[in-house]
Amino acid sequence: DRSVPATAGLSHDKWEIDPQELMLLEELGSGQFGVVRRGKWRGSIDVAVKMMKEGTMSEDDFIEEAKVMTKLQHTNLVQLYGVCSKNRPIFIVTEYMRHGSLLNYLRRHEQSLVSNQGLLLDMCIQVCKGMAYLERHNYIHRDLAARNCLVGSENTVKVADFGLARYVLDDQYTSSGGSKFPIKWAPPEVLNYTRFSSKSDIWAYGVLMWEVFTCGKMPYGRLKNAEVVERVQKGLILERPKNCYKEVYDIMRKCWSPVPENRPSFRVLKEQLISVAQGLL
Numbered sequence: 001d002r003s004v005p006a007t008a009g010l011s012h013d014k015w016e017i018d019p020q021e022l023m024l025l026e027e028l029g030s031g032q033f034g035v036v037r038r039g040k041w042r043g044s045i046d047v048a049v050k051m052m053k054e055g056t057m058s059e060d061d062f063i064e065e066a067k068v069m070t071k072l073q074h075t076n077l078v079q080l081y082g083v084c085s086k087n088r089p090i091f092i093v094t095e096y097m098r099h100g101s102l103l104n105y106l107r108r109h110e111q112s113l114v115s116n117q118g119l120l121l122d123m124c125i126q127v128c129k130g131m132a133y134l135e136r137h138n139y140i141h142r143d144l145a146a147r148n149c150l151v152g153s154e155n156t157v158k159v160a161d162f163g164l165a166r167y168v169l170d171d172q173y174t175s176s177g178g179s180k181f182p183i184k185w186a187p188p189e190v191l192n193y194t195r196f197s198s199k200s201d202i203w204a205y206g207v208l209m210w211e212v213f214t215c216g217k218m219p220y221g222r223l224k225n226a227e228v229v230e231r232v233q234k235g236l237i238l239e240r241p242k243n244c245y246k247e248v249y250d251i252m253r254k255c256w257s258p259v260p261e262n263r264p265s266f267r268v269l270k271e272q273l274i275s276v277a278q279g280l281l
């Protein structure tokens with residue numbers, strides 16, 4: 001029985017997972033961070049295991065943060081179960097979501113989704129609930145986008161990789177001038193001063209809503225990053241997606257107010273989206 005009695009004196013760090021309790025299965029994807037595989041924890045719990053390629057993240061800082069992240073628990077957040085930090089590469093063990101990234105899901109199911117505004121709005125509301133929880137805990141995501149949300153059974157949508165961007169070492173990723181920086185999801189104050197806040201998450205959320213209602217189109221099409229920066233600085237915003245209700249687009253536009261303080265909070269946004277959803281149905 002794993003629950004070591006408190007008196008045992010062993011500091012049983014509950015965020016530390018014993019790799020011997022993991023069974024690694026098929027690969028789910030890979031990227032510059034390493035490989036992600038499906039797995040079973042303690043024989044029966046479905047997990048995703050991110051095996052962090054060495055040199056991609058400041059591991060000790062991340063392991064410290066993992067203690068906080070395991071405490072962030074919400075139905076619309078991909079649950080961090082723990083880390084295997086005793087050997088390299090470190091493993092990040094999270095809840096498994098069977099339908100993969102929201103971006104791929106939107107693109108693969110465009111035909112059935114394009115005419116289902118109610119479902120698209122529900123997906124946005126689920127992400128908003130997860131983000132409102134993070135906002136309440138003063139936790140900034142820093143890389144909110146459809147590619148960083150995941151879809152589970154019964155069309156559940158959850159936010160993944162919250163806060164992870166702080167530990168990426170590749171400065172092509174972290175500096176706003178870098179080639180891998182998510183320019184198209186960044187507000188002016190991030191482009192100019194890398195000033196992240198829940199209000200910069202709100203801007204990214206507006207872009208995520210646009211991704212959802214276009215069923216996974218690339219924001220600003222094939223425009224180069226420099227051209228997008230110029231447009232955003234001039235106050236140009238993404239156009240209304242073809243089949244998107246006016247009320248929904250008006251909410252997206254509020255997320256793109258040039259001044260952070262003029263953008264809504266996730267708490268307020270959630271109420272507005274729910275009342276629009278009730279009005280539509």
Ligand SMILES: CCC(=O)Nc1cccc(Nc2nc(Nc3ccc(OCCOC)cc3)ncc2F)c1
Pocket residue numbers: 028029030031036048078094095096097098099100101150160
């Ligand atoms: C930022 C890049 C990054 O992390 N990318 C990345 C790639 C892969 C998996 C994860 N993570 C997780 N994935 C799942 N489920 C998952 C299920 C199916 C799937 O299908 C792939 C083939 O489709 C035809 C992909 C993922 N559940 C939890 C995760 F945490 C993250």
